[in-house]
Amino acid sequence: MNHESEFAKAWADPRNTRFEPPPTDINRVLAERYKTSEPLTFTRAMLWDLEVRKAWHPDIYIPYVVREGSAATWNATDDPTTFDRSSEQRRWMEQDDFGLVLERVHLNPAEQRVTFIGAAELPGPTGATLRAGTKQPLFHIEHAVAGDENEPLNLWRIVHLTQEPDELLGQTLSRRTYEGWLPGFVEIYIRSELNIELTRLDTA
Numbered sequence: 001m002n003h004e005s006e007f008a009k010a011w012a013d014p015r016n017t018r019f020e021p022p023p024t025d026i027n028r029v030l031a032e033r034y035k036t037s038e039p040l041t042f043t044r045a046m047l048w049d050l051e052v053r054k055a056w057h058p059d060i061y062i063p064y065v066v067r068e069g070s071a072a073t074w075n076a077t078d079d080p081t082t083f084d085r086s087s088e089q090r091r092w093m094e095q096d097d098f099g100l101v102l103e104r105v106h107l108n109p110a111e112q113r114v115t116f117i118g119a120a121e122l123p124g125p126t127g128a129t130l131r132a133g134t135k136q137p138l139f140h141i142e143h144a145v146a147g148d149e150n151e152p153l154n155l156w157r158i159v160h161l162t163q164e165p166d167e168l169l170g171q172t173l174s175r176r177t178y179e180g181w182l183p184g185f186v187e188i189y190i191r192s193e194l195n196i197e198l199t200r201l202d203t204a
Contacts, residue, residue: 003082003106003115007140010159017137017166019173020157027151029182037197040190044152047145048112050189054143055105055114058087061185065089067098073105074125081107084122091136093172099133112145118161137162154183 010016026042054061059071067088076083082105089101102119118138124130132138137160147153160169181187181200190198 001104001117003104003117004108004113006117007115007142007159010140010161011157015162015164017160017162017169018157019159019170021174021177023146023153023155024183025147025151025153026182026186029180033181033201035199035201036190040194040196041150042152042186042190044112044145044147044149046189046194047152047154047186048109050185050193051112051114051143051145052107053189053193054185055085055107055116058085061188063188064184072125081109085116086122086124086130091133092169093136097135099135100130102130102132114143116141116143136160137166154186 011018026047030036030040030042050061056073057071059066059068070088071085072087073083073085085103085105087101088098091097091099102122104117104119104122106115106117108114117140119132120138121129121131139158139160141158142156144155145152146155158173160166162169187198190196
């Protein structure tokens with residue numbers, strides 16, 4: 001599979017439901033909305049390191065989406081930039097309900113982009129067939145890093161494989177996009193990997 005071509009094909013299909021928020025300027029948001037226990041300039045290298053870690057361990061870096069202990073990865077022996085992944089994830093429209101999500105993952109270090117292609121079924125780590133939950137459409141996600149070394153931008157976009165654009169789903173995704181804060185996985189990385197305390201400021 002060419003993961004990036006598969007994503008591009010789905011993104012170009014007018015029947016699908018697409019969502020792409022504006023880029024997040026990590027250091028601008030950090031300066032405006034947080035207090036840190038020591039000075040911090042978040043770098044592009046840090047952001048890419050985070051994206052790689054998150055691809056391998058989504059239950060650690062997006063625990064607000066992935067059920068604790070549910071993530072597994074396999075099929076990375078020959079090419080460590082390409083592997084399969086499963087996890088129990090909250091449904092987009094029903095946050096109290098979890099379903100099995102299967103993804104084929106590709107890391108592109110040269111362009112600092114990660115592509116996740118959703119699958120209805122996959123051979124699991126033991127060879128037994130795994131089947132994804134069916135309560136929501138399959139989706140593909142792309143996470144990427146842009147900007148300068150000391151002014152990194154977090155990019156992401158998602159496309160759901162629908163028969164026609166789902167306006168309500170798009171509105172739901174828009175409401176849940178960071179709400180002016182850093183993405184949760186960036187907060188987790190700063191606290192756990194950089195050992196820097198991070199406090200949200202009351203900007204009201």
